[in-house]
Amino acid sequence: MRIDVITIFPDYMAPLREALLGKAIERERISVGVHDLRGWTHDVHRAVDDSPYGGGPGMVMKPQVWGEALDEVCAGSDSPPRLVVPTPAGSPFTQQTAVRWSEEPWLVFACGRYEGIDQRVMDDAARRMPVEEVSIGDYVLVGGEVAALTMIESVVRLLPGVLGNPASAEQDSFSDGLLEGPCYTRPEAWRDLPVPDVLRSGNHAAIDRWRRYQALERTWQRRPDLLEALSDDELDRADRAR
Numbered sequence: 001m002r003i004d005v006i007t008i009f010p011d012y013m014a015p016l017r018e019a020l021l022g023k024a025i026e027r028e029r030i031s032v033g034v035h036d037l038r039g040w041t042h043d044v045h046r047a048v049d050d051s052p053y054g055g056g057p058g059m060v061m062k063p064q065v066w067g068e069a070l071d072e073v074c075a076g077s078d079s080p081p082r083l084v085v086p087t088p089a090g091s092p093f094t095q096q097t098a099v100r101w102s103e104e105p106w107l108v109f110a111c112g113r114y115e116g117i118d119q120r121v122m123d124d125a126a127r128r129m130p131v132e133e134v135s136i137g138d139y140v141l142v143g144g145e146v147a148a149l150t151m152i153e154s155v156v157r158l159l160p161g162v163l164g165n166p167a168s169a170e171q172d173s174f175s176d177g178l179l180e181g182p183c184y185t186r187p188e189a190w191r192d193l194p195v196p197d198v199l200r201s202g203n204h205a206a207i208d209r210w211r212r213y214q215a216l217e218r219t220w221q222r223r224p225d226l227l228e229a230l231s232d233d234e235l236d237r238a239d240r241a242r
């Protein structure tokens with residue numbers, strides 16, 4: 001997979017070179033390009049923003065600069081990339097989105113700042129490539145970079161050979177519609193807090209049942225909305241795990 005990120009703060013993307021993601025680059029599972037949007041300005045002030053039509057607070061990112069940047073970054077391949085534009089006004093980014101994008105050969109992330117990017121940039125790009133405006137959650141960030149890092153990590157961890165233990169990606173939270181239950185490791189007792197006996201019993205059928213019940217209970221308590229999405233037979237299966 002090829003990933004390109006366009007931003008006015010390229011240093012914000014430094015974590016892409018660290019740890020798991022850095023290893024994926026070293027092992028050539030992914031190639032990552034980070035591009036400074038100001039490289040496509042032509043004025044002495046290297047301006048990337050201007051006042052909003054219709055008035056209102058803040059500034060809007062200029063279409064000309066973005067247009068030239070996307071023309072260059074998104075060129076050079078038989079098939080165009082999928083353009084991802086983080087925005088608070090986007091469609092929800094979910095684990096299903098990450099799974100779908102993990103099949104893509106090329107993703108380009110357009111990281112906006114200020115009040116956002118002139119809408120015509122996305123409308124023009126959509127004439128020659130798939131464009132998705134996505135939100136990572138119902139809160140407002142200052143720009144798209146943190147959202148891009150979040151989405152890139154959740155996609156890249158799904159690629160073959162990236163995670164040390166691929167099984168953990170298969171048993172992800174949300175992959176079966178429920179939250180993960182609690183996890184424990186040594187010591188057996190810590191600050192007078194014990195590890196649940198069942199986990200040390202060696203009875204793997206009982207352990208699986210306990211874990212499923214814990215996941216169900218935690219989902220019920222913290223994310224009842226996820227239970228509504230579960231089908232009846234999935235709920236029955238979970239119920240039998242009590």
Ligand SMILES: Nc1cc(-c2ccc3ccn(Cc4ccccn4)c3c2)[nH]n1
Nearest residue numbers: 086087088112113136137140141143144
């Ligand atoms: N889930 C998300 C995504 C974002 C996000 C993504 C990109 C940009 C570019 C600018 N801003 C600031 C801003 C503030 C107010 C209204 C519009 N945009 C961004 C925020 N916030 N929360």
